[in-house]
Amino acid sequence: LNWLAEDTLRRGDEINDTLLERYALATCFLSWINNNANTQWMNQTGWMTTDSVCDWFNITCNDMEEVTSIVLRENNLVGEIPTEISLLSSLDILDLSQNQISGAIPTEIGVLTNLGTLGLSLNRILGIIPTEIGYLTKMADFFLYSNYIGGVLPSEIGNLTLLQDLEIQDNPIGGTLPSEIGNLKSLKTIHAGGHFDGGINGTIPSEIGLCINLEFIQITQTLITGSIPTQVGMLSNLQTVFLDNNQISGSLPSVMGSCGSLSVISLNANKITGPIPSEIGMLTNLKGIRATNNKLTGSIPPSIG
Numbered sequence: 001l002n003w004l005a006e007d008t009l010r011r012g013d014e015i016n017d018t019l020l021e022r023y024a025l026a027t028c029f030l031s032w033i034n035n036n037a038n039t040q041w042m043n044q045t046g047w048m049t050t051d052s053v054c055d056w057f058n059i060t061c062n063d064m065e066e067v068t069s070i071v072l073r074e075n076n077l078v079g080e081i082p083t084e085i086s087l088l089s090s091l092d093i094l095d096l097s098q099n100q101i102s103g104a105i106p107t108e109i110g111v112l113t114n115l116g117t118l119g120l121s122l123n124r125i126l127g128i129i130p131t132e133i134g135y136l137t138k139m140a141d142f143f144l145y146s147n148y149i150g151g152v153l154p155s156e157i158g159n160l161t162l163l164q165d166l167e168i169q170d171n172p173i174g175g176t177l178p179s180e181i182g183n184l185k186s187l188k189t190i191h192a193g194g195h196f197d198g199g200i201n202g203t204i205p206s207e208i209g210l211c212i213n214l215e216f217i218q219i220t221q222t223l224i225t226g227s228i229p230t231q232v233g234m235l236s237n238l239q240t241v242f243l244d245n246n247q248i249s250g251s252l253p254s255v256m257g258s259c260g261s262l263s264v265i266s267l268n269a270n271k272i273t274g275p276i277p278s279e280i281g282m283l284t285n286l287k288g289i290r291a292t293n294n295k296l297t298g299s300i301p302p303s304i305g
Contacts, residue, residue: 020087021066021067021087021088022053023087024082024085024087024088025056025059025067025088027082027084028070028081028082028084029047031079031080032078032099032101033078034078034100041072041075041076041077042076043058044057045057046059052065054067058071066089066090067088067090068091068092068093069093069094070088070091070093070095070096071093071095072096072099073096073097073098074098075099076100077096077099077101078099078100078102079102080101080102080104081096081101081105082106083106085106085108086106086109086111089111089113089114090114091112091115092114092115092116093116094112094115094118094119096123097119097143098121098122099122099123100123101124101125102123103126103127104126104127104128104130105120105125105130105133105149106130107130107132108132109130109132109136110130110132110133110136113135114138115136115139116138116139116140116141117139117140117141117143118139118141118143118144119141119143121144121145121167122145122146123146123147125144125147125149126147126148126150128149128150128151128152129151129153129154129157129173130154131154133154133157134154134158135159136160137159137160137161137162139163140162140163140164140165140186142165142166142167142168143165144167144168144171145168145170145171145194146169146170146171147170147171148172149171149172150174151173151174151175152173152174152175152178153173153177153178153192153200154178155178155179155180156180157178157181157184158178158180158182159183160184161183161185162186163184163186163187164186164187164188164189164213165187165188166189166191166192167189168191169191169192169195169218170194172199173192173195174199174200175200175202176200176201176203177192177200177208177219177224178205179205180207181205181207181211182205182208182209182210182211184211185210185211185212185213187211187213188214188215188216188237189214189215190211190214190216190217190218190219191218191219192219192222193219193221193222195222199223200219200223201223201224202224202226203224203225204219204224204226204228204229204248205229206229206230208229208231208232209230209233210234211235212235212236212237213237214235214237215239215240216239216240217238217240217243218241218242220242220244220246221244222245222246224246224247225248225249226248226249226250227248227249227250227251228243228252228253228256229253232255232256233255233259234258235259236258236260236261238259238261238262239261239262239263239264239285240262240263240264241262241265242264242266243266243267243270244267244269245268245269245270246269246270247270248271248272249270249273250274251272251274251277252272252274252276252291252296253277254277254278254279254280255279256277256280256283257277257280257281257282257283258279259283260283260285262285262286263286263287263288264286264287264289265280265286265288265289266288266289266290266291267289267290267291267294268292268293268294269293269294270293270294271294271295272294272296273294273295273296275296275297275299276289276291276296276298276300276301276304278301278303280303281301281302281303281304282303289304
């Protein structure tokens, strides 16, 4: 990083927040270049030059020239997320999706308390979701799908009361869905599961009924057992439910007829028993219900048509 020191001396800059951010970004660049394979980013315009970091490719700054956004999705990044990223204290968006990012999510991610969007999907990330994620109370979008992340969904996720999109599918995440998920009153989308080798287990927490803005549920290919909680009937904004390929049992709750916005119900390959309740016919927006490979009895109620 001699260029950084030399440029600082040339400008006569003091060691301040601007310099620290410049250092953090330089560390990111060096961490995400695979020198052994002699690979380069798809676009690295401006990076590691003496230009203002605000002019580097896909870096956005605020009026005070503080870095607020790094969007480098699908840009051939290779390597780990450096701990120095925590120096970018004004960062609102970090999107590194569709690259070859590896290693674990650093615990220092919890220092980025202004983070609103974290996109790390479609990479090679290992390890666990650190509990420090609970410090990111401004986060609205959390995308981790299609990695190699294990462990559990930590209960600290319940601290993210502004969270709208939670997508952690296609990871070997195990354990139960924490009851603290009920704290996520702004949540619109939850997508989990999709991993047959182990995976999420336990039951769907009844607290999910407290997620009053929930529109989309997809929890598939897990080891989840038990019945669909009746509290789902409280989700008046719910539009789509995919609960295929689980171990869900019990009957289909009649209170689902109260989910007036519901248009798609998919429950294939479970152990659901009993008849389809006639209350489902109250769902005037319903376009389809799929429930093959279950233990349903009786006929389709006339109210469904």
